[in-house]
Amino acid sequence: MNRSRIHVRLIPAMIVASVILLSYKLIGMSEALGLFQNPIKLTSALAQEDEKVNTGAEDNLKNDGPGDDKEGAEGKKEEDKAASKKEKKDDAENDPTLFTQSEIDLLQDLAERREKIEKTEQQIALKQGLLKAAETRIEKRVSELKQLELTIKGLIKDHDDQQEKKMNSLVKIYEAMKPKDAARIFEQLDIDTILLVAERMKERRLAPVMAQMNPEKAKDITIKLSKLRELPLPGTVIVQ
Incomplete structure (x- = not known):
């Protein structure tokens, strides 16, 4: 309901x-x-x-009209003035006619010092280059001298080895001879040659030869051999 x-x-x-x-x-x-x-x-x-439409457009034009253009122009003028002042200030700071005499003298002194320093640096660099070249030449010369030394040592060793072979061959000849014949030849040789041979001969081979020699000559050989055998051999390290 x-x-x-x-x-x-x-x-x-x-x-x-x-x-x-x-x-x-x-x-x-x-x-x-x-x-x-x-x-x-x-x-x-x-x-x-x-x-209504025209009225709205006119209102918009009034709002964006000469007033805004005038304000924009004034702002542009202010910016131009500020830029002009800044340029004038920079020009004034860089203008040499605005420096005092003491400042000018100081700048000239600094320029002269800088020039001297640059010249000194160039001279030092030149001297360093010359020293480097001289060091290179010296190192090269030292290397050449070392190589020459090695060559000379090699030649001397070869010569000594050849001489040693010759002396050993001569010693074998005298050891194979009869003592009387060897003594007769020894008496005709100079003392240095006799010592070179006698020093390398075995004692049991040298004794019969000296027994057949002139007593005075045999005496001199004995004295000199004793002195030679007291001397160290070449290359021997002497420990004291």
Whole structure:
């Protein structure tokens, strides 16, 4: 029952709302139809709309007009003035005519010192180059001398080896001879040659030869041989 009553009450309200909405639509359609039927009213309405648009554009032009251009021009002038002042200040700082005499003298003195330092550096570099070249030549010469020394030592060793072979061969000859024949030849040789041979001979081979020699000559050979045998051989390290 309650639900049916609510539905009954809502129906008249909906009818009233529909009538009001329809009335608004009819009024709008009649106004539009009236404008089309009366060209004067339509033209007037369009003119009013154009006037509104033009008025808005003029307002915008007024807001962006000469006032803003004037402010921009004044700002540009201020920037140009500041830049001009900065350039003048820089020119004044770099202008040599604005230096005092003491400053000019100091700058000249510094320039002269710098020139002297550069010349000194060049001279030092030149001397270093000459010293380097001299060191290179000296090192090369030392290397050549060392090589020459090795060559000479090699030649001396070869010569000594050959002489040693010859002396050993001569010693073998005297050792193979009869003592009497060897003694006779020894007495005809100089003492240094006799010592070279006698020093290398074995004692049992040398003794019979010296027994056949002149006693005085044999005595001299004995004394000198004893002294030679007291001397260290070449290359022997002496420990004290």
